[in-house]
Amino acid sequence: MPASPPLADSTALIARIHALAARATPARIAVLRLLDEAERALSHREIEDALGTGFDRVTLYRVLDWLVESGLAHRVIDAGRVFRFSLASPANATHTAHAHFRCEACGKVFCLDEIPVPTPALPAGFSGKAVEYCITGQCARCDQSEQEK
Amino acid sequence: MPASPPLADSTALIARIHALAARATPARIAVLRLLDEAERALSHREIEDALGTGFDRVTLYRVLDWLVESGLAHRVIDAGRVFRFSLASPANATHTAHAHFRCEACGKVFCLDEIPVPTPALPAGFSGKAVEYCITGQCARCDQSEQEK
DNA sequence: ACCCTTATCGCAACAGAGTTGCAATTAAGA
DNA sequence: TCTTAATTGCAACTCTGTTGCGATAAGGGT
Ligand SMILES: [Mn+2]
Ligand SMILES: [Mn+2]
Ligand SMILES: [Zn+2]
Ligand SMILES: [Zn+2]
Numbered sequence: 001m002p003a004s005p006p007l008a009d010s011t012a013l014i015a016r017i018h019a020l021a022a023r024a025t026p027a028r029i030a031v032l033r034l035l036d037e038a039e040r041a042l043s044h045r046e047i048e049d050a051l052g053t054g055f056d057r058v059t060l061y062r063v064l065d066w067l068v069e070s071g072l073a074h075r076v077i078d079a080g081r082v083f084r085f086s087l088a089s090p091a092n093a094t095h096t097a098h099a100h101f102r103c104e105a106c107g108k109v110f111c112l113d114e115i116p117v118p119t120p121a122l123p124a125g126f127s128g129k130a131v132e133y134c135i136t137g138q139c140a141r142c143d144q145s146e147q148e149k
Numbered sequence: 150m151p152a153s154p155p156l157a158d159s160t161a162l163i164a165r166i167h168a169l170a171a172r173a174t175p176a177r178i179a180v181l182r183l184l185d186e187a188e189r190a191l192s193h194r195e196i197e198d199a200l201g202t203g204f205d206r207v208t209l210y211r212v213l214d215w216l217v218e219s220g221l222a223h224r225v226i227d228a229g230r231v232f233r234f235s236l237a238s239p240a241n242a243t244h245t246a247h248a249h250f251r252c253e254a255c256g257k258v259f260c261l262d263e264i265p266v267p268t269p270a271l272p273a274g275f276s277g278k279a280v281e282y283c284i285t286g287q288c289a290r291c292d293q294s295e296q297e298k
Numbered sequence: 299a300c301c302c303t304t305a306t307c308g309c310a311a312c313a314g315a316g317t318t319g320c321a322a323t324t325a326a327g328a
Numbered sequence: 329t330c331t332t333a334a335t336t337g338c339a340a341c342t343c344t345g346t347t348g349c350g351a352t353a354a355g356g357g358t
Binding site for chain 2: 077078079081083099101104112114115116118120121122123124125126127128129130131132133134135136137138139140141143144
């Protein structure tokens, strides 16, 4: 039972791609669906594994780049130097700042849309655009499995 | 006119290293001095360039690792997948959360010790340890040079 | 001042994530 | 169905950082 809204069928995904005047290719549809179903930010590797063989790694990289450039997804970098991607919800599609949580145990990154990101006052001469707000710690699942030991 | 306190001489730097029961090698002294003089977080590459030839790249990587492990410095990762290092001031040596600013124009990362980092409420089951708070935009210098055009 | 011990260094080889060039394929409109 | 440019697949590549190991040298003891 995914917490996210019901996953879109292929036709809806294809429409979303066509709305950007781009070609609805199998790779794009597959990645889009996967990110839509995922409740956390996924890395290229995780996406590759989830989709199995059938798509070249470079194709997946390019699909992810395209998703970010087109504004459908956004990219965050984790402590292990790997990019993680999550679908931009209508809420954060407008580049609204939102917080992230990275679990040190399992390495997953979660989008915390509920938490407001404070906008700080900057030193003179500095002009801020985006704010990154990331909490590191242990996620609910890893916290639980640690209790069981 | 550096905003930071007067840079320490070699003997002071050596003392700082010896206080950790470690050997005061040329590489460690040089990197420590450089980070002490820098007002922003430096990447390995920047450190290598600044010090010129004379130290092996691996040695510099190991010095930086040692600095982080010993608590003298802390490491942040930037959007370009490269680590940046800044000396832990007495204030943030205790792992006190502090904000960072990354300039999109010149790529530099600044430590904003003045800005307080808010501690957010997390979803149930999540336990937070560290908070990363990074503002992206344009630094004072790049903002200025843009005006001149 | 000299010797030991072993922490640290230098080199070379390696690893992982991501990028680029280009010919072959194919989505989508005519 | 035909055309054409967007997209793919593959191979080679870059960049940052890591590891193994023999050589070097910091620093404590004499
Ligand atoms: Mn997010
Ligand atoms: Mn800092
Ligand atoms: Zn976890
Ligand atoms: Zn700048």
